[in-house]
Amino acid sequence: MSQARPADLPAAAPRRARLVAIGERRWVWAVAILALTLAAFLLALRAGHDQVRMAARQRLVIAEAVLRAAVDRYRYLPAVLALDMQVQGLLADPGARDAAAAVNAKFEAIARASGIAAIYLMDAKGLTLSASNWNQPLSFVGTSYAYRPYFLDALATGASRYFGIGTTTQQPGLFIGQAVDARGGGVAGVVVVKVDLEGLEGEWRRAGEQILVSDAAGIVFLASEPGWKYRPFRPLAVPETDRIRAARQYGDSDLRPLLADGPPDPGGTIRLPSAGEAGSGIVEPVAMPDLGWTLWYVAPTGAALRQAVLVAAATGVAGLALAFALAAASQKRQRLRAEQTMRLALERRVAERTHDLSDANARLRAEMAERERTTAALRATQDELIHAGRLAALGQISTAINHEINQPLAALRTFLASTALFLERGDQATVRRNLQRMTEVTQRIAEIIRHLKDFARKTGPEHREPVRLAAAAEAALDLLRVRLRAEDVTVDCRIPPDAVVRAEPVRLEQVLLNLMVNALDAMRDAPERRLGLSATRETSGGRSPSWRLDVADSGSGIPPEHLGQIFDPFFTTKPAGEGLGLGLSLSSLIVRDLGGSLTAGNGACGAVLTLVLPAAEA
Template sequence: MLRSAVERYQYLPSVLALDTEVRGLLNAVGDPHRVAAVNARFEAIARASSVAAIYLLDRDGLTRSASNWNQALSFIGISYAYRPYFTEAVATGASRYFGVGNTTNRPGLFIGKAVPAPEGGIAGVVVVKVDLEGLQREWRQADEHVLVSDASGVVFLASEPSWKYRPLRPLAPSDTARILAARQYGDSDLRPLLAGDADGGTIKLAQGASAVSGIVERTVMPDLGWTLLYVAETDATLRYALLAALAAGISCLALALALAAAQERRQRLRSERAMRLTLERRVAERTADLSAANTRLRGEIAERERATAALRATQDELIHAGRLAALGQISMAINHEINQPLAALRTFLSSSSVFLERGDTATVRRNLKRMTEVTQRIGEIIRHLKVFARKTGPEHWEPVRLGVAAAAALDLLAARIRAESVQVSCAIPPDAMVRAEPVRLEQVILNLMVNALDAMRNTPERRLNLTAAREEASSWQLRVSDSGSGIPEEHMPHVFDPFFTTKAAGEGLGLGLSLSSLIVRDFGGSLAAGNGTHGAIFTLVLPAAEA
């Protein structure tokens, strides 16, 4: 513990001696800004490392900077050239010295490190003062008797305060003069602690009104020049021996009782062992049954996962087939929609060659512009078909505007809507945005529109209405209504059943609404059917994109 307390701070002066600000201050000791900076650094390091003080001496031993610069007993401006830790650091480059501070009158371990000058020699010395009082308090609280003496035999650390700064035996006159000249231990009178030989195996020390006597164990610390003495009281040892004898007697009695109980315990263990073997056999049988059941269960789970994957693949193929079927139903109208611009394109090409022969370049340019618009229209129609026909999946989910999806479906049905004179009303707010897959959402809206157009085929007035409104904070509601005859009540429970249809043979498979409901559920929404004042109403609810 003592060595750890000393070596914990051994590195600190060496690190500070390499600091550029410290060296800069020694090169310009009169610069107040450098002094203030080093003072602040020393203060912060002393607070963080819990050392008593950090200060910097110039080559003459005068303190130029200190961690206690703002305290009443500041070291700044005081010369410590006579202190051994300064003279030894100047002579050897490093020092370690325990003594009582002349300014604060508080003891501590002084660790010094020379700061080399750029031109050679010594520019100054960094000193770190370590307070070891806490170690002595720990000794006292643990009721231990410990003394630490220096090379001259003077005790400077002790568990008992009255033992400090006194030699174990009388000092030589030269040692006394040296200690007093350096004021190493303040005003101590250096009276010996022991009247006789202090190097024997036992020791007796005064402790207040009483005395401590016991066996002493010495440990020499040659690298520090210290000797640690640990005193084990003999009185306490006798008490411990008595307690040990009493404990031995109690142990013998306990052993006799234990031997009596051991026989009974052996009988009990034999019966318990037989019961345990029976239980282990039953557990092994049950474990084998559970293992077999677990194997069967894993096989069933694997089979169900394969079936689920196959069902999902079939479902995706069915949705894609439904989309292609919808394209087939509107292919004639789209064919007509493309043939019209193609015929116009042929007419523009024929007339342009005639105008070109006549030299009418203005008309030719006008025809070319119109042909560009026609080809753009054809390309837009084909783009809608390609996008609608491609396979998609959950990985393509993204925020989708309901208005854009509805407009794309209306584009695919534009020719049929014109041919059947259907009035279309689309009132979808621009901020109506849901979380879905664009193509599948268009497929759902297209299926609802196709069913509405089929329902109005034999009605004199044909109106198709699309409206959207915020249902609640986390969803949007899209309503598709028509002016047809509506859905009969007996058919209402079966509207979303696969292959249920009221159309004539060859006009549909009855999969449109079933697939639409399946797609909407995948999106986390719902699709419901009902009747309004005039015709049927399909209500589509989808999660809002921001939710």
């Protein structure tokens, strides 16, 4: 086992000291980032709660205005009814004929028109003489409400407002009472209007707001959450509980407290018993002393908490980024110092080996120049090889091209001979028609020759332009038209008109011609010869859009053992003298230069050669 040399021991101590110092700095940074993240969380949470409180106060003002509007809408109706002559007449003479019926009809009409829950009249002893629900099963007529606080308060003060659950209908409402003065002095009776405020609760629920209204005893009687109603904020004293039960203000409610310690201070947080997030948040109250009520608005704090978490996360990430940046800067400074030391040492060594490096640089420049010349020669040779392959392809189809030109030439000779005869006969119309046909024949010959000249000219990969796949395929098919007819090949071309690729037109035609010639050679002995051309647009994989062209034949397909060699130079399965095996190799080289790919495989009926090129705008 090897032992540490004495020279290594002094160097190990400073290294350990540096590691300890680095570890301590990391702990300091971790604690600082944690403290900064916590501070950012608390500050953001506080700011969010302040915004929630401000919004809660604004909503509270609106809720109070809506509640007061609902109450004040009917506050003067009892006083107006107390001045009605029929009401006073019924109290003066309860046994008068048809007096109660007239008041009943009036109360019923007013209640129906105004949407009031009930209107009824009691005598000085609390016995109901007339009511708007006189003809309903739960009519108030004949029932004594002398024990109800709204009756007693109206007798004592002349007017009353009281919220409770009706002892007859078991429906809650606001009871507004007004004493009816007797003609000889004193109080003859009390007229009461019952207003249904439960519609406000439905509006609060639909608006997604958490609102409560409590009475002077702290009992909630209106709430957006039904489970909060008829429950006090804090446990009630026994005398207060007995008073409420004796008056049956809230029916048979058990008066269980909502909170053990009572409501929090304004702006504090509250958590009421409820399902989900409802019932928790910041609470803001507003007193309504004229009614003896308190309106509470509970604003959820979930959004503020999520915002604070996001701020804290952003702060933590920023702190980590700063720590990494400072650590990277420290490492960079250390690296620069080390590099400076190494550079000084290197400069000394460079000074010693300047001569050798100069020679090496000279040799390297010579090799680079030679490589550039070799690359240029290789590119020129490659272009010549591609051009030779194009000419070879033309040579293979020269017989077909010769036939394609000879046919119009023979037609031209026939037209010339017949035209001379018709001219001697003076048949000017037939002569003009023959001249028109000869013009069309010469245009066809010129088009074939122009196409051959374009296909045979030298081109380079640097010239690229938008090329329609359908036009390039049609040009290649034109060169093979005679062979296609001679070999009875069915062509199925399904290339969309918007299939446009970025390529060099002549080289693309050369590739398509090579692929089609290979397909025709593969189908030479096939009972049915079908050449298929189909193009689809590909945009998957997050890459730039491209067009895929499949050239399929109905031959015997490519043997699996040849799939890996089909694009190798000089590889061919044709008999000797029918090809050098360079067509597909040159086609693959051209496609790579154009920024695409060429692959081979087998389809359902034969071989499929797939060409993929970058798409271009039409």
